[in-house]
Amino acid sequence: MLIDRDSLRYFCFDSLMDAGVVQAIYSRHGGVSKVPFAALNTGGTVGDDPRAVAENRRRIFTSLDRPLSSIFDVWQVHSVNVAIATAPRPVDQPHQQADIILTNKPGVTLFMRFADCVPVFLVDSKRKVIGLVHAGWIGTLNHAVSIGLKAMQDQFGSKPGDILAGIGPSIGVCHYCVGDDVAARVEKAFPEVSTEILVKREDGIHFDLWKANQFELEAGGVRQIEIAGLCTACNITDWYSHRAESGKTGRFGALIALSG
Numbered sequence: 001m002l003i004d005r006d007s008l009r010y011f012c013f014d015s016l017m018d019a020g021v022v023q024a025i026y027s028r029h030g031g032v033s034k035v036p037f038a039a040l041n042t043g044g045t046v047g048d049d050p051r052a053v054a055e056n057r058r059r060i061f062t063s064l065d066r067p068l069s070s071i072f073d074v075w076q077v078h079s080v081n082v083a084i085a086t087a088p089r090p091v092d093q094p095h096q097q098a099d100i101i102l103t104n105k106p107g108v109t110l111f112m113r114f115a116d117c118v119p120v121f122l123v124d125s126k127r128k129v130i131g132l133v134h135a136g137w138i139g140t141l142n143h144a145v146s147i148g149l150k151a152m153q154d155q156f157g158s159k160p161g162d163i164l165a166g167i168g169p170s171i172g173v174c175h176y177c178v179g180d181d182v183a184a185r186v187e188k189a190f191p192e193v194s195t196e197i198l199v200k201r202e203d204g205i206h207f208d209l210w211k212a213n214q215f216e217l218e219a220g221g222v223r224q225i226e227i228a229g230l231c232t233a234c235n236i237t238d239w240y241s242h243r244a245e246s247g248k249t250g251r252f253g254a255l256i257a258l259s260g
């Protein structure tokens with residue numbers, strides 16, 4: 001559901017409301033950044049004023065009563081590297097290059113930035129472990145979500161049947177036309193379901209990132225999956241879309257934390 005609080009608007013997964021977590025994916029409303037980053041841009045490397053980015057981040061954390069000092073964020077590089085957050089990231093330390101972050105510490109707030117790529121939330125409410133995955137087309141083809149699930153099992157003893165998952169606002173199949181090279185890679189990475197996740201349209205082949213990640217989660221044993229169903233490229237007044245705005249745009253923030 002979409003929630004309006006002060007001037008901010010953010011999406012929360014209904015299925016994670018009672019899971020003992022604080023979770024939100026922020027729309028672009030309610031920040032201080034100027035066009036083309038207007039308004040709640042959290043991306044520090046897109047050309048926006050760093051003071052605006054800092055103020056936006058402060059507003060986001062304040063809206064959910066999470067201390068800014070609890071942040072654990074990473075340098076997202078379309079990898080399948082896993083970072084285990086045992087403590088918040090000290091401000092004077094560089095970001096780790098990773099696209100999967102896990103923690104079991106209530107004092108840590110996992111944070112990532114998006115503009116079309118798929119945010120995936122993972123919550124093991126039994127063992128109190130959470131994960132945040134950055135799954136763009138490259139991460140999806142490299143099975144980032146499966147690697148995140150496996151790391152939850154290996155590092156924290158999570159059982160897939162106890163894990164709840166949410167697939168957040170990102171580019172939908174409606175707007176995600178891909179070239180033959182990418183389509184061929186999808187076929188190779190998802191041989192059993194490629195006919196379901198590659199859809200022929202008038203303008204070419206479209207890749208359904210939501211379905212691909214849903215398949216990945218189901219294959220990994222996750223039974224409860226919620227898909228936000230919000231296409232960023234369909235809704236550029238609400239969301240940043242790298243593709244629909246030809247790269248001149250910001251990044252919206254996604255955060256998740258154990259509520260302690």
Ligand SMILES: [Zn+2]
Nearest residue numbers: 174175231234
């Ligand atoms: Zn769309």
